[in-house]
Amino acid sequence: MTPAANRYDAIIIGGGHNGLVCAAYLGSAGQRVLVLEAAAAPGGAAANVEFSPGFTVSGCAHILNMLDPKVSRDLNLASHGLKLSLPNLKTIALAEDGRHITFDGALATNDSLQVYSKTDKANLADLRRLLLRIGKLLKDFYGTVPPRLGTESWSDRIALAKLGWAIRRLGRNDMREMLRIAGCNIADVLNDELESDLLKGAIGFDAVLGTELGPRSPNSVFSLLHRLTGEANGIPGALALPEGGMGAVTRAMAAAAEAAGADIRTGSPVARILVENDRAMGVALETGEVIHADIVVSNADPKTTYLKLLGPQYLDTGFVRRVKNIRTRGTAAKLHLALDGLPEFTGLDAKELGQRLLIAPSLDYVERAFNHCKYGEYSTAPAIEMIIPTVNDAALAPQGKHILSAVVQYAPYELKGGWENARDEFIDTAIKTISAYAPGLEGRIIARELLTPRDIEEKYRMPGGHWHHGELALDQLYMMRPVPGAAQYAAPLPGLYTCGAGGHPGGGVMGIAGKNAADRILKDGKSR
Amino acid sequence: MKVYDAIVIGAGHNGLTTAAYLAKAGMDVIVLERQPYIGGATVSRELYPGFTYSNCSYVCSLMRPEIMRDLELPRHGLQVIPYEGGVTMMRNGDYFATYPNHDQNRREIARHSAHDAEAYDYFGAETLRQCRFIKKMLLTTPPDPTSFKPRDLFGLLDIARRFHGLGEEWMYDTIRFWTMSCADFLDQYFESEVVKGHLAGTSIIGTALGPYSPGSAYVLLHHYMGEVDGSIGSWGYARGGMGAVSGSLANSFQSYGGEIRTAAEVEQIIVKNNRAVGVALSGGEEVLGKMVISNMDVKRTFDKSMDPADLPEDFLHRVRNFKIRGSSGKLNIALDGLPDFPSIPDGCRGRTGDMHVSDSMEYLERGYDDWKDGTWSREPYIDMMIPSLTDPTMAPPGKHYMSVFVQYVPPYLADGQWNDEKRAAFGKTVIDKIAEYSPNFKDLILHAEVRTPWDIENETGLTEGNIFQGELTMDQLMFNRPVPGYAQYRAPVKNLYMCGSSTHPGGGVMGAPGANAAREILLDMRIKT
Amino acid sequence: MTPEPYEAQLLETPFHARTSSLCSTRQWGNWSGFASVNAYTSVDMEYFAARSTAALFDISPMTKYAITGSDAASYLNRLLTRNMEKVKPGRVVYAVWCNDAGMVIDDGTVFCLGENDYRLCSQERHLPWLLDSAIGYNVEIKDITSGIAALAVQGPTSSAVLKAMGLVGIENLKPYSLTEFDLDGHSLMVSRTGFTGDLGYELWIDPGAAELLWDRLMEVGSLYGLRPMGSEALEMTRIEAGFIQAGVEFFPGDLPTRPDRLRSPFELGMGWLVDFDKGHFIGRRALLQEKKTGSRYALVGLDIEGNKPALHSFVYQGKDTEVGIVASAMWSPTCKRNIAIASLKTPYHKDNHGLWVDVYVYRELKWERIHASCKVVDKQFFNPPRRWATPAGDR
Structure with a gap:
């Protein structure tokens, strides 16, 4: 390879969705971009894997609820093959006796609520209005680079003023609600407004999905709001399933990036970010190959980026301390079951099996499940989110066979005694829990796989196996995400940027972090 | 029939504080107490011959020195004696002690972890920084962020200015401190379990949060704000038990001409034409006043002692949802x-x-x-x-x-x-x-x-026996305490005020809610102090 | 054995039996948790011993960290602002280290005892910072403060004292070098370092041999005017030498509770310790920025009219512009000048006209206010050639 061919404007480390989005934006701006992906295919945690011969499942993330419509439009993902197999996924909160409650992702109500309560339908509609209103406000700030505090810069001051103004514009009542509710725990909010345990359990579980929180933990309202910033098909807060699994989303993104002129090299794990004269100037692959570029963009999480790929020797201790202290304790395990036929759930017809099913019968149930994980134990009665993607997308499994893909919570990253001995026990616990709602499930299982947070860490290179590359808590948000001093996508080391979920606005297959990072990079490029 | 300038319901330390400030400003004030003794939860009681029990609150150091001084509490019998540290006994038979002497303290921590011994100074500096920031807000009425009144805007501006004065790094630290869990906060500094266990204790006192719950770091601070003679973070006993606090407040109040009636339980606050005009006692007697000030918590005040028809529905809903x-x-x-x-x-x-x-x-x-x-x-x-x-x-x-x-x-x-x-x-x-x-x-x-x-x-009379008259979580602090829009000590009914710990800055024997309420009342009365 | 914390507020140094019997003023201070003599007999006489014969000072309480491991050199190179790759075994350097913002955390001396074997001596304790800075480095950091007994022998006859004690060739030890001797079977490390700005040595030995070392020094020292010195006399020599002191000239890093209390190396006159060419070190980016935009303060020496020490006085310029504050001040008996070390706002340190200090003096139950004009001067007020001469002189 000639030196010229080996030189890029930007190298992106990691071909997860944010890396691909960033590559597409930089590519369309005329930059020569190289994406280096360690795995055999791009996609990161939103890629497909064949966990058993013939059975393909979305490896980590399995529902599309937050993909940013602007990113989707800008990258023209539809023309690159993205199609939704189920555009507005419903959520069914399972009851053991079959008296389930169905609602959409956006908490839109329907008459199944009447089974348990006369007032819940109206009260949920009110709560939904408020939460979506605040969610919309959050969303407006998700798409921008966070300002820094206390600087002399006018752009920071203007950004802060805009934030203040946006909050004021909510009007007196909603503003008061927002300032109050953001610090609340979801259990209080739900108990204040709703009656049905099953409904509250389901919403409470949504609020803590993928976090190290229980429904009674302050902050949990915020993590629900984070989910509600998403949309599908223009419906705020809605959920969807992409045709061909989540892998189809990242495949479309990869195609978009390539169409924008980016090169994608798979099977190329990066060993180190290279530094010269206090500036990032390229990367060294694990093979020893060196690739130069004007800037390096890391889609890896902040701990990996700063402490492993770059190394503390190029950083200051206060900064390293902050990075070290980022909380990345994953709590969600992913369970994949290959089934020889469609399982039967009490009180659900075959069509309903294609929806999103939740096992979270009450707030107390979820909170008790959470208790265990605080002490390094797994939940003996876990809360579970599951889908059977093959109902809507038969191509993912052999003819007549099905897949059950589930998020099982809570499974602590650091299990006392280690995961090796406990893995099978935990799978059995999860299956037993599901079987209470789907008698006969056990007999249908032909293969099973559990990804504990530790496995997720190893497989997807996310520390702690945390979906969001760092807990989505108020002290790790916005101008403090991933850490102060690096929250504007630029590392303290000139020439190095981050574009992953570890930065604002966090995880979920949104693509916004990638887009914001590209904005920042292009802005810096202009001022250079 | 006599009409008082003000009726204070409840002779707890905040009620007495408000009453004393008002009486000092020349108002004719009566304090009504349900029990045959005064003090509420700051009492000394002889429940066994020869022994004095501080049978509710038991340590004194949060009490704001400004109040002690304004109301001349030392002259009226309050004496605070600092104590010499503390100790945690461990399950393995060892112990962990704290000392007022810096080097002794450091060496004791070093017995458990050399790293933590030196990290303690950093921890101490950070907590002190946060205390300094918050301390100024304790005796300030929280501004309403939704209001455009000059007073609120200036209040907000003042907080923003002081916040900005911390400098970039400390601003982030401050935001983090207010939102993170005590465990996460302590983990940043310490490795020794017993050191963290000892320090975390103050983050849970009186609170329905665990040390792992986000927001609990603030409660840690709430207890660190105490000071004895300017030494922030130190603790002391009131000589003679906590009754000395309420006793000295009562003496001070009475020295300004105030009147206290014990065994006088208020059953209802009387509202006429959307104005509080007095209270009805449980015996049926009515006491009339130009204003009513409640030292009871918000639930007891609004939900239990008022006619719901006298209150806006939305307000009552929020009071009921106050935790x-x-x-x-x-x-x-x-x-x-x-x-x-x-x-x-x-x-x-x-x-x-x-x-x-x-x-x-x-x-x-x-x-x-x-x-x-x-x-x-x-x-x-x-x-x-x-x-x-x-x-x-x-x-x-x-x-x-x-x-x-x-x-x-x-x-x-x-x-x-x-x-x-x-x-x-x-x-x-x-x-x-x-x-x-x-x-x-x-x-x-x-x-x-x-x-x-x-x-x-x-x-x-504290609802659920909660010592703070309401959880100290972010959604119930500052301008959210007790109810957004009503954080400035005024109830939605005219001439009705709140002065208990349900209001900013919350509980502990601090007296700040009482002093703040008095300041607002005097402002409404246009009485200059 | 170390007493339990509840038993002793202050620890005793290995020399305590000797120092306490000589401390006739009974004036002790607290130095990092150790009892340290403020003055043995007379501050002035102890000071003059240091300046004209030799003085003996117990420096055992100084915080000492052992830094070892295969990355020790590169670790220190990242930690400290100066280039440690140039420091060879047997050498000692003075260094400062900064936080992310380029503000000085502390200063100290680093002893290079061997390849990747260092000792860091400082005023304050910094274990958490040192350990967090070691993330990613193969290095071990241990507090060895109480494992080493140390004495400073300072003054014109100090070399002669050590020679008389049998340390052959000590006069050839260069400033900021160290070497080892045998003292009755105990290894005795000697460095030509000190805090007085004069010829002087520091002696490091196993605590078990502490009293032996003390007795031997006092015995041979009697012929050379050696006299134990307390911390008050040392402080006088420190100011004359223009050395900075943590907690006096600067607030040790990361501990203030108020913003704007910290100082960068440039603001402390320590710019010469900052090596931008050696690669990254902690605070480098912030210090480069400061180079570009300018420093806020400058630490200067002041020569003040009159003879009243201007300790903690404000420094004014012109009519009443407040431009700084005096950190240390004294009448220098040796220089015969009224000296001070002061932190001035920039650029007032450059304009040497119209500076004055307000000195308050309490005379016979009455405060008097003295308006004393002053001049910015080199803060190394006392710097005799004998301090640097090798071979070192005998008197």
């Missing part, structure tokens, strides 16, 4: 002698201060899990003191009074209401726990008063 969670219990014990604590060495002065047995944060968090399940902690957090070691007025010579604060104790049990039998079982749990660390403890007990949240509510 006042009972989570604490108390044992007051008369001892025939000083109990042995074999794990504390003889020369260690930590036993004059707060003693604990919770040697890790997990210990505390597990206690919280029990509370969530509707039972008292099987392994409770115990904040145990023997004030008679430093204060001779508390017990006869050679005998001792022990105050044992217990966290977590639910207001309602999963299997029903509290009753005598369950109270006794709870008391046994605590006494057994102490006896694990003190072999002769049980033999020395002359008398023990066991107080559950239910008892505390019945006696003091």
